[in-house]
Amino acid sequence: MASSREDETINTLRERLGQGLLNSWVSRPRRAYVHVRQGSHREAISALLNRFPETTISTITALDLGGEIELNYHLWCDGTVLTVRVTVPKSNPVTETVTDIIPGAALYEREVFDLFGVRFTGHPDLRRLLLSDDWPSGQYPLRKDWSPGAGLPLKAPPSRIGNPDMRDASSIVNVVVGPQHPALHEPERFLFKLDGETVLDVETRIGYVHRGIEKAAESLMFFQNVHLVERICGICNVAHTVCFCQAVEEIGRVEVPPRAECLRVIIAELNRIHSHLLLLGVAGLEVGFETLFQYIWRDRETVLDLVEGLTGNRIMAEYNTIGGVRRDISPSIAQTILREMRNLRKRTSFYREVFESDPTLELRTKGIGRLRRPEALKLCVVGPVARASGVDSDIRRDDPYAAYEDAPFNVPVYDEGDVWARLMVRVDEVAESINLIEYAVENMPSGPFRVRVARRQPEGEALSRVEAPRGELLHYVKSNGSAYPERVKVRTPTLANIISFREMVKGYYVADIPAILVSLDPCFACTDRVALVDADSGRKWICNLRDLRSDRWRKQP
Amino acid sequence: MAKVRIPQILREVASSLFKRPSTRGYPIVKSIPPEGFRGRQVFHPERCISCGLCARDCPSGAIEMVEVSGKRMPLFHLDRCIFCYLCVENCPRNAITSSTTYEMASLGREGMIMKPNGQPMNKEDNGEVHRS
Numbered sequence: 001m002a003s004s005r006e007d008e009t010i011n012t013l014r015e016r017l018g019q020g021l022l023n024s025w026v027s028r029p030r031r032a033y034v035h036v037r038q039g040s041h042r043e044a045i046s047a048l049l050n051r052f053p054e055t056t057i058s059t060i061t062a063l064d065l066g067g068e069i070e071l072n073y074h075l076w077c078d079g080t081v082l083t084v085r086v087t088v089p090k091s092n093p094v095t096e097t098v099t100d101i102i103p104g105a106a107l108y109e110r111e112v113f114d115l116f117g118v119r120f121t122g123h124p125d126l127r128r129l130l131l132s133d134d135w136p137s138g139q140y141p142l143r144k145d146w147s148p149g150a151g152l153p154l155k156a157p158p159s160r161i162g163n164p165d166m167r168d169a170s171s172i173v174n175v176v177v178g179p180q181h182p183a184l185h186e187p188e189r190f191l192f193k194l195d196g197e198t199v200l201d202v203e204t205r206i207g208y209v210h211r212g213i214e215k216a217a218e219s220l221m222f223f224q225n226v227h228l229v230e231r232i233c234g235i236c237n238v239a240h241t242v243c244f245c246q247a248v249e250e251i252g253r254v255e256v257p258p259r260a261e262c263l264r265v266i267i268a269e270l271n272r273i274h275s276h277l278l279l280l281g282v283a284g285l286e287v288g289f290e291t292l293f294q295y296i297w298r299d300r301e302t303v304l305d306l307v308e309g310l311t312g313n314r315i316m317a318e319y320n321t322i323g324g325v326r327r328d329i330s331p332s333i334a335q336t337i338l339r340e341m342r343n344l345r346k347r348t349s350f351y352r353e354v355f356e357s358d359p360t361l362e363l364r365t366k367g368i369g370r371l372r373r374p375e376a377l378k379l380c381v382v383g384p385v386a387r388a389s390g391v392d393s394d395i396r397r398d399d400p401y402a403a404y405e406d407a408p409f410n411v412p413v414y415d416e417g418d419v420w421a422r423l424m425v426r427v428d429e430v431a432e433s434i435n436l437i438e439y440a441v442e443n444m445p446s447g448p449f450r451v452r453v454a455r456r457q458p459e460g461e462a463l464s465r466v467e468a469p470r471g472e473l474l475h476y477v478k479s480n481g482s483a484y485p486e487r488v489k490v491r492t493p494t495l496a497n498i499i500s501f502r503e504m505v506k507g508y509y510v511a512d513i514p515a516i517l518v519s520l521d522p523c524f525a526c527t528d529r530v531a532l533v534d535a536d537s538g539r540k541w542i543c544n545l546r547d548l549r550s551d552r553w554r555k556q557p
Numbered sequence: 558m559a560k561v562r563i564p565q566i567l568r569e570v571a572s573s574l575f576k577r578p579s580t581r582g583y584p585i586v587k588s589i590p591p592e593g594f595r596g597r598q599v600f601h602p603e604r605c606i607s608c609g610l611c612a613r614d615c616p617s618g619a620i621e622m623v624e625v626s627g628k629r630m631p632l633f634h635l636d637r638c639i640f641c642y643l644c645v646e647n648c649p650r651n652a653i654t655s656s657t658t659y660e661m662a663s664l665g666r667e668g669m670i671m672k673p674n675g676q677p678m679n680k681e682d683n684g685e686v687h688r689s
Contacts, residue, residue, distance in 0.1 A: 301579075305591075327593070353565050
């Protein structure tokens, strides 16, 4: 029964593509792969969208195979992660865009363009995404024939922002915010186009903390990479390690002991509570409600103390490893966790009341930054942002991992789609997480908490997804049979969500910008990629970079 | 005008007025880390068999094998250490053990070097360590 869904999606493609479908296989329940002929990916994706209108794209993974570049379009389609695989020759890496049929792919195509040099014809705005603006052209760091440290010349001085098209009307003002820590303590740059107090459009530039982690991961062994991916994001570090370990465990066919899976639920949910409380506090700060910020962060301390007791550190848990977790839970910590969860539940219901009824919050968050359900689906947003716009999706329930399969929990969904709904989803999720932790502590299976795993992993590939505090996190790992991965691809939830910021902020006041931004819970260190979306596409350029871009960019339609 | 409500948070503010502050008075009052906290490692030279596994496994390259009185032993660059404790976990002879020491701030990089011959952060005995 379980496999019929995967077969159905594959059959949909086979009917449409015929000979264009070269190969297809199902690696495990909810994971299907199809290899299509060069140039057929567009047809394949539109066939899927016709058959399953709620199909969303998770990301595009590119791999350098030597003579050609392989593109993997990971789609979430009718309860299956379907990977559409297509290759393009490396000598002439040009292929057709899919952004017109699935707009959520815009940033992922730009990411592949930036790091692999694949050009997507028909992409409305194919510009640099992650690398700095003064990065030399023709250097694609994730290709295998590229290696760091070759003394790259920085060609241009730090760029000046300029968009001539945005300067036409005299009443319209451009305001550049950032990149020095606007609102949040992370670097990102926004170019707001304002008419009086109203936001007409916004352009986002990220990548200021791009550290090249995907490249670095290729030079570390699998078990060392657990500690590298942990540092992609300080706040959701557990989500990254769970996701990476699961991918490697799938490649190595490692059976994780049930006790470890249960412990992973505990640490992942503690992580979620701490992340959500952090965000709710910051939301209070950004709307000018500092008292709330102080109280929520005080209560967050208890969660950090629990994480410290369980794992040995407050933030960087270093708890997961390939084959299980690194420490067992002692009965005394289990008791402390249960006791503190009871206290925290009281506090959470108090904060729920505050968020529901406080007049300050009501004025600053209700009806602000609306993202409607059709837009949310079209832009493929994930996590609390999607759930606040009425999209009922949660990886823990839809694509269960660790011990979530048997754990009882609800998925809060709100239809309002405004800042308030996005905050309320998180308040409700904290309450659900508390229930999950209590359930996991009380129903802890006995047995070992880790199995030893060889350093060398067999050849293979795996796609792992977890519900990080900010939404769907995806790791794609490919192994070539050695102790080092061939490719590690990370799609963080903020990259999927930042694209919706433009939809949310348009038409609202300048004073609402911090509240709207914070309701996305963006994590740029985590994302260290992301960029801008703009209506006036194709006509933008950054003055100092003409020499870098000129030819290629001008040719864009 | 709608009826004026008393915000929930005021209750909380009023009750907090007469409580002690939630913050700790560090550095006068030091917090005691829980058992199992990952602090500065302790190295036991007499147990070391010079296998170099710690240096090979360290994800951040914080361990360097140096020669101390004819024996190759690890030197810890604590400024690079991420305290993942892979060295503690993977040492075959338990020559590296844990401690809960967390106050490691130093004015210079040399203060963050832990030499194999026991005492960390000791500038004088440079002559004894020979980089291999």
